[in-house]
Amino acid sequence: MLIAVLIPLIFAIIVPYLSKFKQKVHTGIFVFFIPFSIFLYFIRFVGSDFEPVRQTYNWIPSLGINFDFYLDGLSLLFVLLISGIGSLVVLYSVYYLHVSERLGHFYLYLLMFMTAMLGVVLSDNVFVLYTFWELTSISSFLLIGYWHYRERSRYGAQKSMLITVFGGLSMLGGLVLLSNITGTTSIQAMIAQVDVILANDYLPLIMAFILLGAFTKSAQFPFHIWLPDAMEAPTPVSAYLHSATMVKAGIFLIARFSPIFSGYEWFFIVVSIVGIVTLCWASYMAVRQTDLKGILAFSTISQLGMIMAMLGFGTGAAVFAAVFHILNHATFKGSLFMIAGIIDHETGTRDIRKLGGLFTFMPMTGILAIFGTFSMAGIPLPFLNGFYSKEAFFASTLELESTGNAIASFLVEAIPYLAVFGSIFTFVYSMYLFFGVFTGPAKLDKLKTKPHEAPIGMLVSPFILVLGVIVIGLFPNLFNGTFLIHAAEAVNSTVELEKLKFWHGFITPLFMSLAVVGIGIVFYLTRQKWSNIYHVLPGKLSFNKVYDYIIKKLDDVSAKITDSYMTGSLKTYMTIILATILVVTTFFMVVTGGFTISTDNLAEVTFIEIAVVLVITIAAIATIFTNSKLGAILITGVVGYGVATLFVIYRAPDLALTQLVIETVSVALFLLCFYHLPKLRKRTEKASTKLGNAVISIGFGALMTIIAISAHSTDWFEPISNYFIETSYKLGGGHNIVNVILVDMRGLDTLFEITVLGIAALAIVSLIKLRHDKEAK
């Protein structure tokens, strides 16, 4: 299975080379064989005696990250969709994309996506699943941005990436939590420990993390906003990624984790609400769209919401209906996207306001569209698969039982009505899609080209999909026992195989369907009259605006925040740094009781020491108040000489000497530089600023003093200096301990201190010479 998953990616590497021959052979023809052979490889697993297959290939066993492929019924359904629809889409793209396009890039991304998507549905290892999951986001980003010279493409690509990667990262958080709790990285092993997970205090968080991943990927309300903008991608991509496969990854994830979460009441509540709200909102919004692909995008969102809701219901019947609808949706929606592409290709526009009466020009396309749209609308006809799953959906909404929670009870009552409500609009836009494009007066003057029937090659793929619609419609039980039941069982083990029938008698779901059709027709015919409602809802309210607002604010607010403290003023920086250190260190000192003072170990203080220290202190304070440069330097010199005097008092003549030399040299240097330095300005600061600075400075000084006293007041250990005293002559051969320390005991320090001086000298040479050279030029 590893090969089957990776082969598109491997093939993707040579695609750019194959695209060099695109003038002779369309690159898509080579590519077609990849998904098609994968389809053939997996189709042999279909059968009533199917048993899950597991294969493991090591990757990073130390972290438990391995390619654990697990092919169960659910994976098989998706794998066949990915490879099957994939083959048809590639075939379709051969006619859709002209050889002048960058075919190498296109198929590279598409193949990358195929590997990613196969990986998502086959991985049992959560982190490998996450890896492939992000890869789907990346390839989707690249495909949406395929025509990146268009502003809208860039916008759509960025939007989809931000929203889906956001969800992916959130999902990662949930997966890490799950693997921490269960001690395994395998989903199946997690399912086996469902009790442990359900007993964990952080269950709501885990579920929220995972659901965010699923909802963003499957474009659920309110994260659906990226999908309409993803329609900037070439149409084969929209049909494939943004309708049939990638957007179902979230559905897949929910289905995969259902055995874990279905025992948790809030899972039902959240997933059902989000699903049903998405269904209603998106189908309501779809009616308003004018772009064919826009209608289809919202329609996809709403259908995904419907599947999501059924997974939320979690009952055997609902899960089976969900799985069934995944298959059905792929057939009719895939064909409709391709038809939209054909119309765009042959008329030069996708704007439904400019289209009409195309049936006479494109009868073949029109016939295919009838099946696609009517199936989507769920019209009760025995040769449309959409009706069966729609009816199963209605039936499942009626079977819900309350668990006692007030919200849950309310939901159980409300869901059937909402289901009908959403489906009415589904009916309306389906009719609009067909009749608006294919009937009525033709508006040829608005089209750039005279419409004509599509080449036969372009019709093959949608034809095969429509064939699927009809075959499943006529023989709804064709795949049940061998295929769909295994998929449903993987989600809910209590699923029972029921025979699907067209006619159940006069039962409630049928009335619901009839109500949808009846009210739908009225709504469709009167749509001009009530379309003003869109000014009220959503009106100005739009989640797109929220997204745009956030993105704009991200830039603006971050700039504002950053500019507010990155002032470029050293004084501000130092104030913040000192204040932070002061506050935090003081806090720690207080909390840990760090202050100690002990006078045990002190020598007697003499008068002369007091005098010197006083001079130093006064001089140090005086530097702040002087306005003359010369004065400041000289007073600083006083401090230095004072310190040197202290060294003399403590009988450290070499230190005193060093200090004196340094002081003298630096004062002399300063005086030399004076000529070039600007005058000191009289500081004009507000009194409050001055006060603040004073508090910080004095506080910082006090803190340092207190720490110094405390550090000195400990006598826990014997300092290592005694060793130096003992061994200075014995091992170092010198009576002057300081000298021995400098050149021998800690010779490495000295070596590198010299290096520091050397670098400084070199730096100054470099700086001066560079300036000099520049001026010379």
Place this chain on the structure above:
Amino acid sequence: MSNLVVLPIIIPLLAGVIVALFNKKVAVTRTLTKLFSILNLGVAAYLSWIVFTTDSIILETGEWVAPYGIILVADPLASLLVLTTNIVAVACAFYAPHSLSLRQETHYFYAFYFFLITGVSGAFLTGDLFNLFVFFEVLLMASYALIVLGGERIQLRESIKYVLINLFSSILFVTAVAFIYGAVGTVNMAQIAERVQIQGQDGVLTTVAILLFFVFATKAALFPLYYWMPKSYIVPNTVVSALFGALLTKVGIYSILRVFSLIFVHKLELTHETFIWIAGLSMLFGVIGALSTNNIKLIIAYNIIPAIGFILMGLGVFNQDGMSGSVYYLVHDMIIKTALFLIVGVIAYVAGTSDLRKMGGLIHYYPGLGWLLFVAAFVLAGIPPFSGFIGKLLLLQGTLSEYEVVITIIALISSLLILYSVMKIFIRGFWGEKDETGKYEKKSTKGLIGPIVYLLAFSIFLGVGAEWIVPSVESISTYLLDPEIYIESVLKE
């Protein structure tokens, strides 16, 4: 054998002196620089090999026994970081001749470059707190020289802030070392650890620890002490920015990792809990900074801050996964930050500007460069299967096993915004219509792309080939969580 430890410090020191002598002959210094860099990489690799297959190597310099003399310790963490430093250094050595102006090259760039490596390697390898201060001085002095190299007005303006803030933290450093010596009577890190342990980190010790933390946090550019960093990192030549981004802040965070895993580990609920907060704020303010600008070099410079936050977060939770994550992330970030600085350097060069608003459609002229940036963005954001993911995964496992939920959510959001901040460069700079006005006449990127590919190859290897690295990093983590091993190997009493 134990003299091996000093070689990664001495070789660049000597190399620096030698190339300074040959300064006028640029062809010679370029060749020597490449040769010495590769030699040092070889030595570092050999050192790591020995350390990982046998044991830490201890060198008592001048035969003065521990804890009295200066001890160099090549333990697994130090040798891994020295190795990474040299991997990065080689890339910069090959990139530099194509990026620098001749004037910069002949004004001792290569000498300063080697001195910088000397200081960094020394800081990683020393086992003595005062000696650490000395190596900090070496690398800072070299960095002062590098930051003004070129002598542009803006360089001088930004470097004065850089120098002053770093001088301040150096003063604070040496003061803190004095306090520690005053309290426990030693500067040998193993012995400090031993004595702090005996004393149970009582009295003034935690206060001094926090002071030391602030010293390192200033160097590491953690919140709220990083003001000096972003703008000063972008004024010098790209190759200098890359070296700074890869090495300087990392020495700071390494020191925090070392000191707060070896020495001050007896008040975790105070110190390390605080680190988690600081880590979170660093991530947030770092990405906010990265989003605030259209200067592509500044975007990368700001991205240093959240990365340091990630590393500190692992130390904050202080468990096996967290520490492994910190170390993995540290290595990953050294490599990818260098790569990104080198990439934006090339972008700024070919586009003739660092301002993102003035770019567009570059991919029509420089597709290879665009895809390198694309991959680097995902590496940086920790998207699998690249190096950042492994580090981030370990870190998340570390934080979530302690149920540190808030910091985890901050880390996840930061990852997204990091990705956004760098992808902005790709979307706005590379995508778009082909510019026909001849603004982007084909410029030669000869010699600039190779080092980037080389670094990204390491990033990809660290992700895809993680199985070769993870066990070593986990052994480092085990080692760091048990200070006894270090103490005994140095003091061996």
